[in-house]
Amino acid sequence: MTLKKNIATSEEGFVFNPGTGDSFSTNTIGGDIIALLKDNKSLKEISEIICKKYDVDKDQFEKDLDDFESQLKDYAIID
Amino acid sequence: MEKIRYERPIIQKMNTGLMNKFGTRTEYEPVTNIESISVKSLINDYGTPLFVLSEKQIRRNYQNANRIFKTRYPKVQFAWSYKTNYMNAVCSIFHQEGSWAEVVSGFEYEKALQNGVPGNKIIFNGPDKTDDQLVKAAKNNSLIHIDHFDELYSLIRLSEENSLKPRVAIRVNMDTGIYPKWDRFGFNFENGQAWNAITRIINSENLDLVGLHCHIGTFMLSPSAYAIASTKLCELTWSIKEKYNKIIQYIDLGGGFPSANTLKGAYLPGSDTVPSIDQFADAITDVILGYGFKQEDLPLLILESGRVLIDDAGYLLGSVLATKRLSDGRRATILNFGVNTLFTAFWYDHKISPAQAFGSHTEEMVMYGPLCMNIDIVRESITFPLLEKGDNVVVHKVGAYNMTQWMQFITLRPNIVLIDNENNTHIIRKAETLDNLQTNEQLPEHLKKQTLK
Numbered sequence: 001m002t003l004k005k006n007i008a009t010s011e012e013g014f015v016f017n018p019g020t021g022d023s024f025s026t027n028t029i030g031g032d033i034i035a036l037l038k039d040n041k042s043l044k045e046i047s048e049i050i051c052k053k054y055d056v057d058k059d060q061f062e063k064d065l066d067d068f069e070s071q072l073k074d075y076a077i078i079d
Numbered sequence: 080m081e082k083i084r085y086e087r088p089i090i091q092k093m094n095t096g097l098m099n100k101f102g103t104r105t106e107y108e109p110v111t112n113i114e115s116i117s118v119k120s121l122i123n124d125y126g127t128p129l130f131v132l133s134e135k136q137i138r139r140n141y142q143n144a145n146r147i148f149k150t151r152y153p154k155v156q157f158a159w160s161y162k163t164n165y166m167n168a169v170c171s172i173f174h175q176e177g178s179w180a181e182v183v184s185g186f187e188y189e190k191a192l193q194n195g196v197p198g199n200k201i202i203f204n205g206p207d208k209t210d211d212q213l214v215k216a217a218k219n220n221s222l223i224h225i226d227h228f229d230e231l232y233s234l235i236r237l238s239e240e241n242s243l244k245p246r247v248a249i250r251v252n253m254d255t256g257i258y259p260k261w262d263r264f265g266f267n268f269e270n271g272q273a274w275n276a277i278t279r280i281i282n283s284e285n286l287d288l289v290g291l292h293c294h295i296g297t298f299m300l301s302p303s304a305y306a307i308a309s310t311k312l313c314e315l316t317w318s319i320k321e322k323y324n325k326i327i328q329y330i331d332l333g334g335g336f337p338s339a340n341t342l343k344g345a346y347l348p349g350s351d352t353v354p355s356i357d358q359f360a361d362a363i364t365d366v367i368l369g370y371g372f373k374q375e376d377l378p379l380l381i382l383e384s385g386r387v388l389i390d391d392a393g394y395l396l397g398s399v400l401a402t403k404r405l406s407d408g409r410r411a412t413i414l415n416f417g418v419n420t421l422f423t424a425f426w427y428d429h430k431i432s433p434a435q436a437f438g439s440h441t442e443e444m445v446m447y448g449p450l451c452m453n454i455d456i457v458r459e460s461i462t463f464p465l466l467e468k469g470d471n472v473v474v475h476k477v478g479a480y481n482m483t484q485w486m487q488f489i490t491l492r493p494n495i496v497l498i499d500n501e502n503n504t505h506i507i508r509k510a511e512t513l514d515n516l517q518t519n520e521q522l523p524e525h526l527k528k529q530t531l532k
Binding site: 015022023024025026027028029030032033034052053054055056060061064065067068070071072074075077 | 082083084085086087088089090091092093404408438440465467
């Protein structure tokens with residue numbers, strides 16, 4: 001899961017895709033994940049960081065991350 | 080370091096365009112208590128799905144409706160519509176408040192008797208009354224509302240055979256300007272059928288015509304339709320007095336007042352569009368009082384309200400079984416109750432609230448029940464906080480019809496709990512068990528020794 005190079009993000013959770021002109025909003029954890037993707041973190045690393053920061057177990061988060069990834073793909077935010 | 084409360088990650092596309100002038104719906108305010116009892120404790124004690132009824136709200140609804148009518152008209156009597164909710168506890172609350180019983184089958188008639196309602200305070204409606212039931216009702220001096228000529232002639236014959244003189248009314252159907260016109264029940268006003276039935280009854284020595292009844296529809300949103308119905312029943316009452324010098328003792332306007340639920344396809348929520356009981360009371364009583372009856376001849380006004388008196392006293396608590404994404408990207412939430420339990424989901428967009436606090440983010444979703452059927456949809460589209468497996472929801476205004484029309488399909492029907500006036504909880508119907516359901520099943524002898532090959 002790699003964030004497209006041209007995707008612009010803000011700390012408030014806004015995402016802009018200049019390729020399509022679409023804007024998006026995320027919740028805090030969604031913004032955290034996109035920031036980690038921007039830092040080229042792997043899914044495994046993302047999972048470890050998020051599970052340390054948030055009150056969630058690994059299985060639950062991986063299921064949700066999988067769903068989030070499919071949304072990012074649908075919106076052409078990741079390659 | 081304390082961990083941050085988790086919610087699943089979401090990303091939503093921002094759309095440009097005109098804002099909805101009514102703003103976004105705020106159905107996601109959590110409901111953590113029903114009366115003074117916490118939803119969590121109800122769920123811990125009784126599980127989910129769980130129907131919860133508030134005795135306080137039932138009594139409040141009854142007393143409010145009774146006051147509204149009695150401050151406008153001198154003689155008013157409510158009769159509890161058993162088919163709306165015939166849990167014995169519910170019926171007993173209404174009877175304690177002074178309601179008679181309005182039943183539409185032999186089964187409901189027996190329930191009313193068992194609930195201690197005197198026979199002369201039971202109104203027996205409906206097209207399906209057996210000979211035995213008619214005789215029993217006649218012997219009990221119940222009010223028999225005749226639905227069709229076959230029933231009328233049966234009752235005349237049975238009364239003669241058994242030397243009875245039952246108190247009867249006819250159900251009258253009529254054009255009140257609403258669609259669909261309910262002309263399948265009773266005798267038609269406009270084509271003279273109702274008058275023919277009245278004439279036949281009055282000419283019979285074995286029937287005592289004491290009332291006139293109509294029930295013009297269900298979930299009626301137009302008080303003026305009741306004004307038309309009242310006018311037509313008054314016209315018949317007046318004509319009977321003129322022609323036969325007989326005073327009709329009561330006019331029964333039936334039920335049909337809506338609750339504040341939102342019908343499917345409605346543009347605005349029911350809470351904003353449904354007329355108040357005051358408006359219906361004004362429409363009905365203005366007509367009867369203004370018709371010209373002498374004070375002593377004013378008929379008793381009977382109302383068979385059901386839904387409006389109990390819908391908002393009922394809640395359904397449920398749990399999230401799973402969440403998933405559909406092929407078109409929409410979120411789907413699967414709940415542990417479906418149209419089997421929440422039958423009214425077929426015609427209402429029920430208000431549903433989360434039972435716990437959430438973050439500020441919401442998403443559009445479909446809410447499905449757990450049945451393996453495509454029609455099992457609780458809400459086709461609802462904006463809701465981000466739900467996870469195990470979260471709880473509260474469905475509002477489910478007191479009417481669900482506990483009588485629910486279906487036993489592939490699963491068992493749940494507990495029903497009543498919260499009394501002192502905030503004690505009582506199970507008023509225990510969750511079903513497999514044994515309950517199989518009690519009446521019988522396995523033929525030759526099938527008992529089967530072996531799976």
